[in-house]
Amino acid sequence: MKNVISRPAYKLNGSIIIPSDKSLSHRAIMFASLANGKSIIKNCSNANDPMSTLRLFKMLGVNIEYVDAQTLSVSSGGVLSKPHHFLDCGNSGTTMRLMCGILAGQPFNSVLIGDDSLMSRPMKRVIEPLTMMGANLSAVDNRAPIHIFSSKLHGISYESKIASAQAKSCVLLAGLNADGETIYTEPSLSRNHTELMLKYMNADIECNGNKTFIRCSVLEPKVLNVVGDISSAAFFIVAASIVPGSDIILQNVGLNPTRTGIIDVIQKMGGDIEILDRKTVSGELAGDIRVRYSQLKACSIEGDMIPRLIDELPVIAVLATQAEGRTVIKNAEDLRNKETDRIHAIVTELRKLGANIADTSDGFIVNGKSLLKGAVEVESYNDHRLAMSLYVAGLICQKDIVIKNFEWVNISFPEFESLMQKLL
Secondary structure, eight states: OOOEEOOOOOEEEEEEOOOOOOHHHHHHHHHHHHHHEEEEEEEESHHHHHHHHHHHHHTTOOEEEEEEETTTEEEEEEEOOOOOOOOEOTTHHHHHHHHHHHTTTSSEEEEEEOHHHHTTOOOOOHHHHHHHTTEEEEOOOSSSSSEEEEEEEEEEEEEEOOOOOHHHHHHHHTTTTTSSEEEEOOSSSOOOHHHHHHHHHOOOOEEEEEEEEEEEOOOOOOOOEEOOOOOHHHHHHHHHHHHHEEEEEEEEEEOTTTHHHHHHHHHTTTTEEEEEEEEETTTEEEEEEEEOOOOOOOOOOOOEGGGGTTGHHHHHHHTTTEEEEEEEESSSSSGSSSSSOHHHHHHHHHTTOOOOOEEEETEEEEEEEOOOOOOOOOOOTTTTHHHHHHHHHHSSSSEEEEEEEEGGGGTTTTTTHHHHHHHH
């Protein structure tokens, strides 16, 4: 168990390179493993979750080797081999849900498991459409372990009730190995990394608004450059926005429009944020982000914006404590189904610090501007994003805070603390 102290900050200043995007790293490893030939993945994340994905594909017979610390060579014949053991996804919901789609149409049986947190998370959102495609899956109460039996898949037209990139990606990946056309429609556009990368690797895929069409395809091996993770950048964006005197630049950050809700929120609150050096990298938009401290005003965050910042909502709660007025977040009920119930967790811990925040069934309400007191211990709930959000809160407290079980940050962002120290 590792407890970490977050101390009041004088200001944040300087420039850092944001580590590689976890969502893109997962997909790069998966899609390169499904391609017929040799792919190179540059700037691949070494966080625990993508490493869970890497280990699974090695167990499925794919030759994956390190060229250097963050460059992978992935050689595959486009065919996976039957695993000799259960496939352990660790804490990674992305790994488990996307692997369901990949494995459902394979000519062998497999079993997906994970840690206690992952085994408790609901999987109905992927099991239901896969079953409609002809998949044969068994999971008690729609939770792992998930037993996947060899099946022949067929295309479907599926209308999802929720905007979920993981559910969408699962169905699209199953569609790669299904007879006929698969059509996936969602109520609002969720992250589209899967669609962009599949198109970049020459899959037979088309996108039209909230509707995606995919047909059976063999992926072409490519050089895949992974840009920086905007979900990781969000902690620094918020920190610089609320710590007086701050002025920072975050380099090489992914700017996919389905992920930039945090930037929109900062702008909506009147924050000082600027995009520099825009470019396209392996099909994804990227650039540098400059953030300076500013006086913030409260706003409402709801509807189509929620899927574009669902992972950032805990740290946005911290941001809202420093905005004048009443910030309302709603339509975010999916936040209760993450590594922990993130609505309950962030409300409980910010209240300990003196924030005026209350939970609702689908979000929370924050009345600012709050003076956060510190001098308390806060719980991480074994949740990486909650731990980092509370660290950011500690920067504006009057006194130090102690964050328990901070090692869970390694799930997505092992460099977090050292990069923050560079700016302090």
